[in-house]
Amino acid sequence: MTGKDTGPTHHLAEPARKQLPQEHYDFFAGGAGEETALRENENAFGRLALLPRVLRGGADRSTGVSVLDREWPAPLFVSPTAFHRLAHPHGEAATARAAAAAGVPLVTGVAATTSVADVVAAAREQDADAVVWFQLYLHPEPEVTTELVRRAQRAGCSALVVTVDSPVFGRRTRDLHNGFHDLPPGLATENMRNLPGSEPGRPLPIPMWPAGWDDLRRLREQTDLPLVLKGVLHPDDARIAVEQGMDALLVSNHGGRQLDAAPASVEALPAVADAVAGRVPVLMDGGVRRGSDIATALALGARAVGIGRPVLWALAARGEEGVREYLTALRADFDHVLALCGGHRPQDLTADQVVERGTARRPSRGEPTC
Ligand SMILES: Cc1cc2nc3c(=O)[nH]c(=O)nc-3n(C[C@H](O)[C@H](O)[C@H](O)COP(=O)(O)O)c2cc1C
Numbered sequence: 454m455t456g457k458d459t460g461p462t463h464h465l466a467e468p469a470r471k472q473l474p475q476e477h478y479d480f481f482a483g484g485a486g487e488e489t490a491l492r493e494n495e496n497a498f499g500r501l502a503l504l505p506r507v508l509r510g511g512a513d514r515s516t517g518v519s520v521l522d523r524e525w526p527a528p529l530f531v532s533p534t535a536f537h538r539l540a541h542p543h544g545e546a547a548t549a550r551a552a553a554a555a556g557v558p559l560v561t562g563v564a565a566t567t568s569v570a571d572v573v574a575a576a577r578e579q580d581a582d583a584v585v586w587f588q589l590y591l592h593p594e595p596e597v598t599t600e601l602v603r604r605a606q607r608a609g610c611s612a613l614v615v616t617v618d619s620p621v622f623g624r625r626t627r628d629l630h631n632g633f634h635d636l637p638p639g640l641a642t643e644n645m646r647n648l649p650g651s652e653p654g655r656p657l658p659i660p661m662w663p664a665g666w667d668d669l670r671r672l673r674e675q676t677d678l679p680l681v682l683k684g685v686l687h688p689d690d691a692r693i694a695v696e697q698g699m700d701a702l703l704v705s706n707h708g709g710r711q712l713d714a715a716p717a718s719v720e721a722l723p724a725v726a727d728a729v730a731g732r733v734p735v736l737m738d739g740g741v742r743r744g745s746d747i748a749t750a751l752a753l754g755a756r757a758v759g760i761g762r763p764v765l766w767a768l769a770a771r772g773e774e775g776v777r778e779y780l781t782a783l784r785a786d787f788d789h790v791l792a793l794c795g796g797h798r799p800q801d802l803t804a805d806q807v808v809e810r811g812t813a814r815r816p817s818r819g820e821p822t823c
């Protein structure tokens with residue numbers, strides 16, 4: 454499964470591929486199984502078209518959105534991805550400075566090769582108000598989770614993203630083929646060091662285990678930081694998550710790296726948005742590559758969207774500058790699409806504007822019938 458990666462960010466992926474050892478490129482690019490979910494994330498956007506509205510007047514336009522009591526300049530954030538120092542020696546610090554400079558919030562996580570304290574410091578060097586969230590998996594030892602939360606809070610993260618789509622690790626076909634299963638010497642998951650139960654200096658492995666709602670409840674009781682549940686695809690889970698006090702949901706199939714049979718994130722989004730019914734913000738990621746993808750996701754109920762691989766490509770090819778330019782260009786592209794759709798604000802984009810290519814019909818909202 455080391456097939457060619459094509460698609461709308463091919464021009465970014467290709468320089469990154471040339472820059473990186475094959476097994477590292479494949480780790481970033483690859484998905485689980487036959488990579489169906491991975492491909493579908495982008496393809497599903499390609500099957501949707503936007504119906505522009507006309508003669509809506511007003512030259513003023515803003516792409517700003519409010520997420521968890523903060524004003525973001527654009528409905529866009531960097532999704533958590535592992536091992537940025539495999540992409541570039543400056544790693545997550547470069548990504549953090551670039552995202553802050555572009556006005557794009559960053560989610561760093563337990564699989565970062567730079568500690569959360571250093572990531573937040575790099576972002577804040579650039580912009581004292583930069584938004585940084587911390588992504589974690591619930592740990593089977595609750596005191597490990599407690600310590601990770603404490604570190605994120607002390608570093609200055611303003612929300613926690615809890616990824617719950619990984620009761621077991623996805624079968625990443627390319628990694629299995631390449632025999633890639635560890636970071637090279639000199640690189641480590643810095644956040645996993647010096648935790649309860651770890652050997653001095655050695656990071657704990659990142660656990661994939663079948664956590665339950667009770668584990669999440671324990672975390673909810675433990676912290677006042679807003680909790681964002683990542684990896685929700687079923688509307689019933691979305692309802693439970695809201696009842697359990699989650700502050701936001703992130704609709705995601707993990708970039709096609711977990712359940713290969715999962716739908717594209719954008720296909721799962723409308724039913725989750727319906728189930729949540731505006732009670733908390735719904736975010737999404739997976740396959741977002743252009744301004745029109747952002748507009749489509751917003752019209753279907755997302756407050757903001759996350760970007761995974763393209764940030765890694767920009768980082769690998771051109772470091773901090775590459776990431777800043779990429780995110781700035783994506784923001785501008787969204788603003789352009791918003792204008793062409795007749796919108797003045799992101800919330801002007803509505804579900805009636807999204808139709809299926811070839812049929813011009815509204816896509817189904819996708820609520821399971823049983
Ligand atoms: C190389 C790589 C590493 C990732 N690592 C994590 C991770 O540590 N935690 C997590 O919740 N999601 C992780 N993801 C999933 C992303 O957060 C996100 O859901 C996905 O990449 C979005 O899809 P996109 O790459 O098509 O934009 C990773 C994705 C990639 C490609």
Ligand SMILES: CC(C)CC(=O)C(=O)O
Nearest residue numbers: 534535563564659707710
């Ligand atoms: C190595 C993992 C902890 C991160 C990753 O690759 C993923 O979550 O997709």
